[in-house]
Amino acid sequence: MSTAANTLDLSNYWMPFTANRQFKSQPRILVAAEGVHYTRDDGARLLDSSAGLWCVNAGHGRAEIAEAVHRQLLTLDYSPAFQMGQPGAFDFAARVARLAPEGLDRVFFTNSGSESVDTALKIALAYHKARGEGGRFRIIGREKGYNGVGFGGISVGGLVANRRQFAGQLLPSVDHLPHTFDLAKNAFSRGQPEHGAEKADVLEGLIALHGADSIAAVIVEPVAGSAGVLPPPKGYLEKLREITAKNGILLIFDEVITGFGRLGAPFAAHRFGVTPDIITCAKGITNGALPMGAVIVDRKVHDALMAGPDNVIELFHGYTYSGHPTACAAGMATLDIYEREGLLTRVKEIEKHFEDALHSLKGKPHIIDIRNIGLMGAIELKPREDGPGKRGYDLLVDCFNSGLLIRVSGDIVAISPPLIIEPAQIDEIVEKLGAALDRLK
Numbered sequence: 294m295s296t297a298a299n300t301l302d303l304s305n306y307w308m309p310f311t312a313n314r315q316f317k318s319q320p321r322i323l324v325a326a327e328g329v330h331y332t333r334d335d336g337a338r339l340l341d342s343s344a345g346l347w348c349v350n351a352g353h354g355r356a357e358i359a360e361a362v363h364r365q366l367l368t369l370d371y372s373p374a375f376q377m378g379q380p381g382a383f384d385f386a387a388r389v390a391r392l393a394p395e396g397l398d399r400v401f402f403t404n405s406g407s408e409s410v411d412t413a414l415k416i417a418l419a420y421h422k423a424r425g426e427g428g429r430f431r432i433i434g435r436e437k438g439y440n441g442v443g444f445g446g447i448s449v450g451g452l453v454a455n456r457r458q459f460a461g462q463l464l465p466s467v468d469h470l471p472h473t474f475d476l477a478k479n480a481f482s483r484g485q486p487e488h489g490a491e492k493a494d495v496l497e498g499l500i501a502l503h504g505a506d507s508i509a510a511v512i513v514e515p516v517a518g519s520a521g522v523l524p525p526p527k528g529y530l531e532k533l534r535e536i537t538a539k540n541g542i543l544l545i546f547d548e549v550i551t552g553f554g555r556l557g558a559p560f561a562a563h564r565f566g567v568t569p570d571i572i573t574c575a576k577g578i579t580n581g582a583l584p585m586g587a588v589i590v591d592r593k594v595h596d597a598l599m600a601g602p603d604n605v606i607e608l609f610h611g612y613t614y615s616g617h618p619t620a621c622a623a624g625m626a627t628l629d630i631y632e633r634e635g636l637l638t639r640v641k642e643i644e645k646h647f648e649d650a651l652h653s654l655k656g657k658p659h660i661i662d663i664r665n666i667g668l669m670g671a672i673e674l675k676p677r678e679d680g681p682g683k684r685g686y687d688l689l690v691d692c693f694n695s696g697l698l699i700r701v702s703g704d705i706v707a708i709s710p711p712l713i714i715e716p717a718q719i720d721e722i723v724e725k726l727g728a729a730l731d732r733l734k
């Protein structure tokens with residue numbers, strides 16, 4: 294079987310978040326992966342600077358995960374998720390709970406980050422209803438937030454491109470905090486920017502406007518990922534926690550990207566010392582090997598729903614594949630690797646090297662900002678006169694052709710390599726990127 298792009302029929306597959314016609318006229322096909330490298334269909338290797346899509350934290354081709362999934366498929370391929378259990382789901386939930394911040398130890402499984410977000414929003418609404426506060430129906434998201442692509446997620450999210458095609462049918466009763474991006478004050482920040490904690494005070498204004506007793510939850514990414522790596526200003530998350538707690542509002546951290554070691558701790562909540570009521574996660578939970586997500590819930594939120602007659606389903610929600618046996622097996626093997634190889638904290642050791650390497654690009658053509666935290670970095674380019682996103686796309690193509698896989702959204706390059714990356718490989722990413730920037734128009 295040939296996998297070369299020129300022998301593939303590209304017509305049937307409608308690609309997600311892709312300019313399909315542009316792609317199909319100039320396809321980029323990956324056929325294999327190992328460690329921190331992909332292999333293209335022409336056999337050339339690409340250094341993976343984005344851990345796939347921020348998910349392959351332990352690097353590619355981990356045999357241990359493959360073997361666990363293989364064994365599971367032959368033992369119990371599928372079992373009904375509703376009103377039946379399989380050992381793997383209970384074991385894996387206990388394992389995830391042990392990694393989560395203290396108090397968050399009830400785990401609802403989903404199949405993606407988008408499902409985790411929609412699940413978390415539903416749990417927040419159901420929690421307040423169960424406590425007789427059904428008037429709390431409003432949800433506060435944030436501008437520039439990416440919370441997946443379900444109707445809940447795009448409603449609380451704040452990326453206009455993800456919303457405008459569907460405008461008119463977004464969730465009602467949603468409001469947004471302002472984003473924290475401030476190029477004028479924070480350009481070229483290393484780690485958490487100095488300015489912007491006061492943006493959290495806007496929540497007080499929204500509470501004054503809507504009334505605390507109408508607000509169910511606030512959902513934010515601790516570090517905005519898709520918007521182009523926006524670390525929280527110093528003191529910002531602390532303020533959000535203080536204001537939500539004071540007003541009986543649940544705080545949800547969307548940790549689909551930041552979970553499982555990307556910031557040098559199991560979760561961003563640990564890194565920032567701020568504990569939300571609910572964490573959503575996915576991606577790194579199975580090292581990207583199989584689709585899975587989870588919602589990790591404070592026990593008091595969970596327990597509020599465990600009221601009423603015990604023959605009644607407490608939460609009318611779930612998926613055919615919640616706690617799928619293979620996903621749980623992949624997750625167990627993934628956490629074995631993370632723990633054995635110290636990957637949940639390794640980023641602390643390489644973060645400074647990563648930061649210095651990225652910031653060494655300052656002064657290269659077109660760069661208007663470089664920012665970073667943990668093993669997440671962004672390089673923002675000035676959009677070209679002929680249209681936003683074109684310069685970023687040209688850079689993506691040049692890098693692809695010269696042996697580097699980068700993730701570009703618009704004119705922002707996001708760098709988030711697998712957590713196993715070696716310092717010399719970080720240098721190689723930066724070198725290749727620098728050379729491509731020198732060539733870029």
Ligand code: PXG
Pocket residue numbers: 346347404405406407408410439440441442514518519520547548549550575576700702707
């Ligand atoms: N929340 C956050 C914070 C995310 O980053 C989702 C929810 C949705 O997850 P699913 O599994 O439904 O895709 C995400 C996903 C990118 C990029 O390069 C980011 C995501 C997905 C694909 C690409 O910016 N984040």
